[in-house]
Amino acid sequence: MAKVLSEKFYAEMKKLEPRYPTKVALLLPALHQAQEEFGWLPPEAMDEVGVYIGIHPAQVREVASFYTMYNLKPVGKYHLKICTNVACCLRGADELVEHCEKKLGIRCGETTLDKKFTLAEEECLGACGTAPAMMLNDDYHENLSALKLDQLLDGLR
Amino acid sequence: MSETTLYIQHFNEESRPLDYYLSKMNGYVAAKKALSMQQDDIINEVKKSNLRGRGGAGFPTGMKWGFIPKQSTKPKYLVCNADESEPGTFKDRDIMRYTPHLLIEGMVIGGYAIGSSIGYIYIRGEYTREAKLLQAAIDEAYAKGYLGKNILGSGFNFDLTVHRGAGAYICGEETALLNSLEGKRGEPRVKPPFPAQSGAFAGPTIVNNVETLADVPFIINQGGEWFAKLGKLEKSGGTRLISISGHVKKPGVYELPAGGATIRQLIYDYCGGILNDRKLKAVIPGGSSAPVLTADEIDVIYDIEPLMKIGTMMGSAAIMVVSEDYCVVKLIKRITKFYAHESCGQCTPCREGCKWMEDILHRIEDGHGRDQDLTMLLDIADNINGKTLCALGDAAAGPVTSFVKKFRADFEAHIRGGKCPSA
Numbered sequence: 001m002a003k004v005l006s007e008k009f010y011a012e013m014k015k016l017e018p019r020y021p022t023k024v025a026l027l028l029p030a031l032h033q034a035q036e037e038f039g040w041l042p043p044e045a046m047d048e049v050g051v052y053i054g055i056h057p058a059q060v061r062e063v064a065s066f067y068t069m070y071n072l073k074p075v076g077k078y079h080l081k082i083c084t085n086v087a088c089c090l091r092g093a094d095e096l097v098e099h100c101e102k103k104l105g106i107r108c109g110e111t112t113l114d115k116k117f118t119l120a121e122e123e124c125l126g127a128c129g130t131a132p133a134m135m136l137n138d139d140y141h142e143n144l145s146a147l148k149l150d151q152l153l154d155g156l157r
Numbered sequence: 158m159s160e161t162t163l164y165i166q167h168f169n170e171e172s173r174p175l176d177y178y179l180s181k182m183n184g185y186v187a188a189k190k191a192l193s194m195q196q197d198d199i200i201n202e203v204k205k206s207n208l209r210g211r212g213g214a215g216f217p218t219g220m221k222w223g224f225i226p227k228q229s230t231k232p233k234y235l236v237c238n239a240d241e242s243e244p245g246t247f248k249d250r251d252i253m254r255y256t257p258h259l260l261i262e263g264m265v266i267g268g269y270a271i272g273s274s275i276g277y278i279y280i281r282g283e284y285t286r287e288a289k290l291l292q293a294a295i296d297e298a299y300a301k302g303y304l305g306k307n308i309l310g311s312g313f314n315f316d317l318t319v320h321r322g323a324g325a326y327i328c329g330e331e332t333a334l335l336n337s338l339e340g341k342r343g344e345p346r347v348k349p350p351f352p353a354q355s356g357a358f359a360g361p362t363i364v365n366n367v368e369t370l371a372d373v374p375f376i377i378n379q380g381g382e383w384f385a386k387l388g389k390l391e392k393s394g395g396t397r398l399i400s401i402s403g404h405v406k407k408p409g410v411y412e413l414p415a416g417g418a419t420i421r422q423l424i425y426d427y428c429g430g431i432l433n434d435r436k437l438k439a440v441i442p443g444g445s446s447a448p449v450l451t452a453d454e455i456d457v458i459y460d461i462e463p464l465m466k467i468g469t470m471m472g473s474a475a476i477m478v479v480s481e482d483y484c485v486v487k488l489i490k491r492i493t494k495f496y497a498h499e500s501c502g503q504c505t506p507c508r509e510g511c512k513w514m515e516d517i518l519h520r521i522e523d524g525h526g527r528d529q530d531l532t533m534l535l536d537i538a539d540n541i542n543g544k545t546l547c548a549l550g551d552a553a554a555g556p557v558t559s560f561v562k563k564f565r566a567d568f569e570a571h572i573r574g575g576k577c578p579s580a
């Protein structure tokens with residue numbers, strides 16, 4: 001099996017190993033690190049994580065598929081995750097989602113043809129005091145409005 | 158509003174560095190003091206403080222620490238629950254991004270008190286920035302000898318690691334969190350054994366919320382009695398960080414003495430009232446898991462017991478305010494969709510019941526509701542409540558039951574009229 005994970009992946013893992021009494025405990029950090037390299041978790045990467053930790057590939061998938069942050073399919077360069085939970089909905093998140101769908105020409109869960117944008121609805125982000133909120137890749141954007149969102153997206157095109 | 162506050166005056170970017178913590182917040186003075194105390198004396202001080210868990214259950218922290226066996230063949234662990242996933246809650250984020258050293262110092266003291274040299278901060282995956290800020294603060298603390306080997310020359314060792322979650326509400330439940338920490342799916346465990354006997358990696362483990370641990374340095378510095386007296390009610394010590402969101406003019410985190418105000422005061426005096434001066438329709442008083450309150454139920458002191466007495470809960474101290482123009486059927490449908498999405502799937506009543514409730518609420522909101530739907534909703538909720546391994550089932554059932562009972566007319570109007578009356 002040809003290796004797909006980088007030297008950096010193994011260096012990061014080496015640093016973390018002494019922090020845990022078992023190797024399996026490294027599974028979530030390893031999946032985060034692998035996803036950082038590809039933007040998602042290709043099957044080969046998950047297989048290699050399994051080999052590194054010493055568990056069956058099915059065990060890796062069983063865990064990876066439980067958590068929403070692990071992308072099991074490729075996502076666009078910009079991954080928009082708009083919170084539509086209670087506090088954000090009370091502050092207009094539904095309208096924001098609709099606005100984005102129209103603007104990008106895709107529905108939630110889809111990626112634009114040019115692979116630039118993926119749109120997703122997200123559960124509570126813990127930014128309810130500054131609702132509506134969303135994540136753009138790893139970053140939070142809060143106190144959103146259609147205007148602010150437009151400015152943000154137009155800057156990315 | 159001139160009560161003592163511990164946190165809120167430090168909630169800004171300037172407070173984050175170690176220098177600020179040392180010069181303005183008595184930084185690591187409590188750790189130095191604690192490391193020269195007997196472990197039991199620290200636990201007693203925390204017991205005296207009436208500190209109760211800030212994550213949602215409100216369990217007395219000192220008593221919890223006391224459950225850890227003195228002798229153990231396995232290593233003991235102190236785990237900070239920084240999952241902050243209860244919808245409406247955003248206070249721990251401020252502690253982690255503005256005063257991370259308070260949490261670190263609290264964990265050093267807690268670790269010493271329970272005889273643990275290994276700590277983890279399990280932080281929700283979405284808080285990427287906060288995880289980086291925490292890591293930077295931990296690096297500072299290691300460099301200055303507040304973490305690591307022989308802390309402050311005491312002979313006590315404590316290693317602290319930030320562990321990121323990956324998007325799962327259920328990982329805020331402590332045994333699901335421990336499974337997740339161990340590299341498994343975040344599924345709650347059967348209890349007993351409780352974590353104090355067998356927790357992380359089968360070792361005796363204490364899981365405490367961020368704010369709970371951050372309170373500890375104040376208790377050690379100023380004494381348990383002082384902390385207890387900050388609270389306005391007999392059994393609740395300290396201050397509370399309250400997250401207020403939804404239809405208020407000034408949403409945000411507020412800090413008050415425990416039991417220091419009613420919900421009405423919080424909404425109208427602290428948050429400036431309802432957005433656009435509309436009328437109040439409903440208040441969700443303790444994160445989305447808490448049964449709802451109507452506009453005439455808000456003259457209740459905002460603390461654990463007073464809320465329990467009127468059939469709801471304070472939970473993680475997260476208040477969501479809803480004005481009259483928002484459809485409550487739409488609201489409870491959204492809440493129920495959340496629980497259906499987040500149910501881990503282990504227990505049948507929760508896995509199936511949450512989805513059924515979501516489907517029924519969906520058709521009521523769409524105007525396709527049937528006459529028997531409300532009875533069926535209450536019946537399903539009753540078949541979930543108390544019949545699952547963890548509290549997620551109750552958290553899904555309680556809101557549905559309370560919304561149907563308290564806003565029955567709104568549901569009936571949808572069913573009879575075949576559409577949302579306000580649409």
